Amino acid sequence: DAGVIQSPRHEVTEMGQEVTLRCKPISGHNSLFWYRQTMMRGLELLIYFNNNVPIDDSGMPEDRFSAKMPNASFSTLKIQPSEPRDSAVYFCASSLQEGLAGGPNTDTQYFGPGTRLTVL
């Protein structure tokens, strides 16, 4: 199994530009998570999907951030327009959640390698 795949691995862009991060979860997993990690704030959950439906997006910082999951094998996190404070490592993770959507996640999350975003 290839594990969770993220692209690009590194992204450098200028303030104001649109940034799109991509994630392919592990085949068969039904939950997908987007995280952001910085030195200052640590690891933050941005949004998570269950069966392609956004369940909790309370961690999305503001309207500049949006996430989609058009099918079970692909998700995107978009930042438009980007700002220097968005610079961070963005991780995608997936898991096989058994039980009711929105209920407790008792299953291991498998993380991708992350996308290091630098906004100049």
Added chain:
Amino acid sequence: SQQGEEDPQALSIQEGENATMNCSYKTSINNLQWYRQNSGRGLVHLILIRSNEREKHSGRLRVTLDTSKKSSSLLITASRAADTASYFCATDYQLIWGAGTKLIIKP
């Protein structure tokens, strides 16, 4: 606010010694998980302990859970240089992670 908070924030020990990290959380949980993150990489799952369990072992790892104190500890015995990493705890419902404990194993 964060659901899980680890302490200490940083820990430096000699190879072969035991390392203990703690995690506190704020609300009721069904389970608590510990993860490891090597520098610049994604997190890797180490162990999960359910709310009705008090202790769990996996190789050199020992996790305890005290639901009355809303705390958990991770013990790594006979530490190795390869254990150098950041360690995170995470609870289930809120999926909120602590800032992690940075563990450095000195040769």
